[in-house]
Amino acid sequence: MSSRILTIGCKYNPPRGGIAQVLWNYDNYVFEKFNFIENSRKSNAFINVFIALGAVFKLIYKLLFDKKIKIVHIHSASKISFKRSTIFIRISKLFKKRVVIHIHGGGFEKYYNANESFVRKNLKHCDKIITLSQDWVNFYSSIGFESTCVENVIPVPQIQEKTTNDGVLHMLYLGLIIERKGIYDFLDVLSDHKQEFAGKLMLHIGGNGEVELLDKKIKSQGLGDIVKYEGWVDSEKKVSLLNLCDVFVLPSYVEGLPLSILEAMSYNMAIISTPVGGIPSLVKDQENGFLFEPGDKAAMYKTIKLFLEDKDTLDDKRKDNNQVAIRYYPENVAKKLKSIYSSLLDNEFDS
Numbered sequence: 503m504s505s506r507i508l509t510i511g512c513k514y515n516p517p518r519g520g521i522a523q524v525l526w527n528y529d530n531y532v533f534e535k536f537n538f539i540e541n542s543r544k545s546n547a548f549i550n551v552f553i554a555l556g557a558v559f560k561l562i563y564k565l566l567f568d569k570k571i572k573i574v575h576i577h578s579a580s581k582i583s584f585k586r587s588t589i590f591i592r593i594s595k596l597f598k599k600r601v602v603i604h605i606h607g608g609g610f611e612k613y614y615n616a617n618e619s620f621v622r623k624n625l626k627h628c629d630k631i632i633t634l635s636q637d638w639v640n641f642y643s644s645i646g647f648e649s650t651c652v653e654n655v656i657p658v659p660q661i662q663e664k665t666t667n668d669g670v671l672h673m674l675y676l677g678l679i680i681e682r683k684g685i686y687d688f689l690d691v692l693s694d695h696k697q698e699f700a701g702k703l704m705l706h707i708g709g710n711g712e713v714e715l716l717d718k719k720i721k722s723q724g725l726g727d728i729v730k731y732e733g734w735v736d737s738e739k740k741v742s743l744l745n746l747c748d749v750f751v752l753p754s755y756v757e758g759l760p761l762s763i764l765e766a767m768s769y770n771m772a773i774i775s776t777p778v779g780g781i782p783s784l785v786k787d788q789e790n791g792f793l794f795e796p797g798d799k800a801a802m803y804k805t806i807k808l809f810l811e812d813k814d815t816l817d818d819k820r821k822d823n824n825q826v827a828i829r830y831y832p833e834n835v836a837k838k839l840k841s842i843y844s845s846l847l848d849n850e851f852d853s
Contacts, residue, residue: 503843504535505570510557510590511577513543516736518710519678520654521577521606523761527655531832532839537571539564541586544710554586561590565597573846575602580613588624595627600846604632604652608756608779611641622646629846634759635780650842654761655835656827659768662745671703671810674747674771676735676762677754679711684753684776684796686719691802693723702810704728705751706743708735744769748816749809755796757781768827772819774805790823 514525529536541557542550565571574594578587587603594601603625614621622645625631631649633639642649677683685707692699705728707716713731720729735743750766752775759780763773767784773791775781787793792808794801809816828834 503840503847504533505537506572506847507533507575507843508537508539508561508564508568508571508573509533509575509577510539510541510561510587513540516734518544518734520758520761521579524606524654525577527657527832531657532655532836537564537568541590542583547582554589558589558593561593565594565599571599573600573602573843575604577604577606579605579607580610583607584610584613584621584624591624591627600629601627602630602632602842602846603628605638606634606758608754608758610638614645630842632842635783637780637783638758650838652838652842653830653835654759654764655832656761656764656768656830658831659744659765659824659827660741661769662741670701671749671806671816672747673703673705673749673751673774673806674708674743674766675705675751676708676740676743676765677752677760679707679709679713679716681712682755684755685716685751687797687799688751688753688802689719689723689725689729691799691806692725692728694799695803695806696723696725696728699728699806699810701727703806704730706730706732706747708732708740708743710734740765744771747771748820749774752776752781753794753796753802754778754781759783764827764830767823768830770820770823772809772816772823774802784826789819790821790826791819 511525512521514522517523517526539557539560541554543553576587576590578584591601625647631642631647632652633649634654636651639649639651675685679685716731720726744765748771750763750771750773752760752763754776757779763784766773773785775785775793776796777793785791785793792805
């Protein structure tokens, strides 16, 4: 079936960003044959114009000469990403292909409210909308569109026996280093209590984004002894960090359904995060982690202190988190995608 699907999205190798990671996982763990056209990358707007133009010509060529292609699966977010996606939606429909729009990111509701007519006009041309959580299914239903939740796929965890037991609480942040992710709030908390936390915890930060600003904050706040920037984390290093750390931190202001939390849960890590986007569908406050409102530094401090002082609480929040993550493993996600594709292929003969 995979030879009949054409996927369109951002550059994903190496996987820098949430959508890129999903595409990388699809290529490596889900699709037998991954037909793919790159329509953007993390670059400046000028370069992305040429990449998008090239993708348009590649799509037209592919649809003209590859008669196996029946479904075009477009991965998108909001703002410029959605506007760019509409071009590929329209071209695909001109060639009478089934179109799946797979919407990522946590900002789409706000984007829709500001651009209702434009968004509705283009969503009507899609045969299927894929969302990341039941909350998003409810949102699209509220605006009159049927959608299906397909969980973000994560690789099966590679559990390794811990080789060190240094008595330090190892915490991990993986993701874009930017203000709306809340990482600077978390650094402020560590800075305010650095003498109390010295020798007791270590926050490992991996990702790209505002790396220079992060480095400046670590130095200016005197956090070098309890915060370590790990640089861009490749697959091998990610596995090592996920096995090392006890707590995953994502104090974000806006999210969809974060792959980083899913992967952390698959390694039985406790979660510290916020109740935004699809996170509450994964993390139940005081059950398998702690949720607090974005920017609530007092709650962040209270949670860190609790984990430091009460190992039983930490162990309790970590226990069985991997059971929640199982439905996001490749085999289970592949079944959902196959069901969606099969229904669209069947519908081909009804129109």
